Amino acid sequence: MCGITGWVSYERDLSTQRPTVEAMTDTMICRGPDEGGVFIDGPVALGHRRLAVIDIEGGKQPMAAEGLAPVALTYSGEVYNFQELRAELEGKGHTFRTASDTEVVLHAYLEWGSAFVDRLTGMYAFAVWDGRTRELLLVRDRMGIKPLYYQAMPDGVLFGSEPKAIMASGLVDPAVDLDGLREIFASVKTPGTAYFRGMKEVRPGTFVRVRPEGVTEHRYWALEATEHTDDLPTTIATVRELLDDIIAHQVVSDVPLCSLLSGGLDSSAITALTQRALTARGQGPVRSFCVDFEGLTENFVADHLRAEADTPYVHALAEFAGTEHRDIVLRTDDLMDPANRTAALLARDAPPQGDIDISMFLLFKAIREHSTVALSGEAADEVFGGYSWFHDEAAVKADTFPWLAGLGNLDGADFLEPDLATKLDLATYRADRYSDAMAEMPRLAGEDGLEKRMREISYLHLTRFVNILLDRKDRLSMASGLEVRVPFCDHRLVQYVFNAPWAMKTFDGREKSLLRAAVADLLPEKVLQRVKSPYPTTQDPNYYLALQKAAQEMIANDPEAPIMSIINPMILQAILHAPADADPRLRDGLESALGGNEWAQRYKVTLDV
Template sequence: MHSKKRHTVCGIAGQFNFSNSPVDSLKLNSMTQALAHRGPDFHDTFLDHNLGLGHRRLSILDLREIAHQPMKSQSGRFVIVWNGECYNYLELRNDLEKSGIKFRTESDTEVVLEGLAHYGSEFLQKANGMFAFALWDRQERKLLIGRDRIGIKPLYYFRDAEKIIFGSEIKAILAAGIEAKAERDSLYWQIRLRYSPGENTVFKEIFKVVPGTVMEFDTTGTCNHKTFWSLTNSAHQELDLTEEDAQEHFTELLLDSVNLRFRSHEKVATFLSGGIDSSSIVATSKKLGFQPETYTMQVPGRLDESKEARLFSESLGLNNHLVQFRENDVDLLPKIINSLEEPICDSIILPTYLLMQHTAQTHKVVLSGEGADEILGGYVHHLALSKINQWKSKFPRWMINSGASILNNTPGWILNQLSPYPSKFGSSAANRLASALSSNTHWEQNLHLMSLFTHEEASRFLRRSQPQPSGNLDKHWSHFKNHLFYSGLISQDLKFWCPDYTLLRVDKLSMSQGLEVRVPFLDHRLVEFCLSLNPSYFISGNQQKRLLAQSMGKTGILSAEKAYRKKSPFIFPMDEMYPNGIPEFLQDTLRSKHFQESDLFNSEAALSILEKPTITALDAKQIFSFYSLETWSKEFSI
């Protein structure tokens, strides 16, 4: 039986002046107001001279004043603002009560507050959840800010010699008077990878708090940076398990993860695309005795799986809601890009937003299958790079170079027939595979396959930007030798792609609608377990996510047909949607006077692709990337 938990969708903000100068209450209110969409029901602030905390709240239960945030500890020494969920708060509360701590509310916020007051930041190692928070120690005059292990919830900060300003979104920091300026080197990676990896953002001097870390500031401005969880540690510990034991333990963890994420007094829905990831979440929910309503996005073109999703939902006796795309929905894109703040250069942002918008009309909590590809080796590049690494370990260098040469001369249509990816990329895909095959480092292999643009293409499009290779990504691979290649590959995606692309997109677009998305596959216990298994549990031949398919199929949670069904990625194929050419809204933006006069972007480089006689899937992705970056610069007046 589940507790009637107070559920909050929140936004946090604050400022700590290292000098003794007081925080401006009007600015603090402006910062908090900038997050109104994350919590429209209630807001409050806390001021302690040179420290200010702000909180926005969407309340469902426990509307008593005592449950509001910012929240003070029983002793009065600590004050917290908290965004997110601690799913195992009941178990942690019981432990704290045994230590003599008495609770006034039914909230997980109070459990975390008293846990941090009692144990310090080590308490976070006990917490299972998604969160970003700020804790003020009134006695020591120290500020602690932190973020969950995987980076499910965002937290940004600006810091100079005089102060630190932080918030759930960049808008809160801009509302404090920090000017929006472009960070050119980050824009380079944003255009190449579709996201900015690591601490940097595309806004100058505004950074992300690294997942799994806390930052403690004192009145001198000194920052003590602590890591309470690390992907690298898990990836270096391989368990010796039979496949049967691995499947059994994986299933147990997934069942418990889903069960914990149904802890809410609100109705919990599920997203359902028709693939194995979301189907596993839905079927597991049903097995646990829940009756979630399911929400499916109908994607235009041949990749639409809405019919399969509806039939699967109905087979479980669950009500399915279909979200349909309308042509004028593209008018929402500027608003969507504004909500994202960091311009995710991928057309998937549109169906993601529509799905969130529709679900939020009837629900406040929803489960998603996001994260399964990251922990289970489900992406196309996982398969391709694993095979490349195997070939390199078996064959001499001259054979590898010969293979790369053959690939370079392979017609695109042949590669399209062999590729498991549904979109057709032409000869450029062969060139990238050849470059990855002939690369000397794992970092370079990844970059060739994961980049939307080559270095030369990105440099032509961005004015005055000549960055060095990303230290964040390059440094990551120094921890992984050849025999740990797969672990390095998976942990790289979990460390960068997952928080900086996938989860950023999910959080910003769901919270823009007051909707909380929970991701059972990213329970840290599942992540640690998958990282500690041999790669053969996930990829064998051309089959991916073997562990999930076998676990769901053998337990009967999914039928064998469903469990081993061929993967169909959730993409928005703009090249198929507009067979008669690039749509006017894209052309108008890229031919606009604002774009042509941009100090950041070279419009001629973009127009050279726009004016190609034949547009491939890669061309369509690049054109949308140009559109996203130009729209972002206009939305934030950069």
């Protein structure tokens, strides 16, 4: 896993711009702490920072193919079927100098051109420069696991794994317009968008072609609606076969590997499958890690999202599966440490989402001291239908994104300065984005009623919700140079389960019935039957008090703080004086105020509203 960046300028020779390209590349050191490189050839410059995972010595980048006109690659990710592709390419006469998947991707392009993307299985974001045709391809994996941003310029394009790489060029202003603010506050991630004006994110399952005449996008993969003909036992068996194959490919690593374990069905299944796969390879036990907060287990209080603490379930699975387990226990002082909060903000290039972001950053930082690769249960809820609102009749019937109806969120507009809230009109923005999603929905002829609606709900989650979580996990893990793999995002599994009828996905009257049945032999009954519980947050009342104190100091020290032109002053005062046991959504508002203010200051954001 790595960080990539680059610049194509058809009107100049970029060999004179090496300092600029190196500055862009240096912003990716967090993603690739092991080594870096720059490739420049006339109008193109490619930068790379490497986190060495496969073929430690041979996989250096950018990587160029031999020939008169260079074909060069800067690549981030893992192509899990690279060994199979390599064998096929060798059969076609290709020879390889390394054992890396990077070289396989490069040769796959040489053999099949842009059609090579159809053959890749994995998580990746990369750029291929073809000196023969003077064109650049920017490619992103099918589910959008790895990030890739670009900004069209008058004579080419700038790109990078993260916006900070593009902005380091000095050619792009960190301006945020109304649509950027809408994306921040609407709780909806629109495919292809970025917060900063003029910047785009390559859509999942898409490649962007850059030529002298301009920039075009090409969708190479999307979910399809097809008839599911397997019966229930066959469907359960197929899910298990897919998971076994996915894990067998994803435990391949030349560096220490571990699992993220929360004690829920998803992470427990991945941990148990990983332990089984490593044992079959004569390796293991798998290391497992979970996050906890000081005093949380002993003093846990159930709320509308979480019925129980994670720790007892974590330890039950670790003992049952035989993992080498470690709890990462965080204190309120850790969460409030300005250095930690700033680090999470810089990782996201955006206001952090409260203590979830801070704690996840600290978890990954601690794990990185022991392992370089981690497997995660992320996306199982989207694939198998695990969230509570999948099973909430009102949320399912709501004419909007179901998580907005299901969570009962305070509208983001409630926290905004009234005139700005009117300009943003978040309700209309959400309605328009929902309409866009529904218009591209794959349909199955003859499907109606609940089955039709649940296909729509699944599609919304797999294309509009999961990317919020994948982006967060990628950014906060790669900030410490930790590669997180997400087996449930394998496109073969996603496509297969997407077309399984909702009646099958809930055949036992529960959420995630297919997954539970598929891994029933691997988990203790206590864990197997556990009800969905989201990522934990601290319940320490001192944390809210510390947030209030920090916000009061922010206002006192800087009455003209950027956030003061955005937030509703009456709401802010109410939050500042609310008791520690107030509605937790008020705490979220306070987190947004603090994080948003620091983000605006550190990135020198200008509002184009």
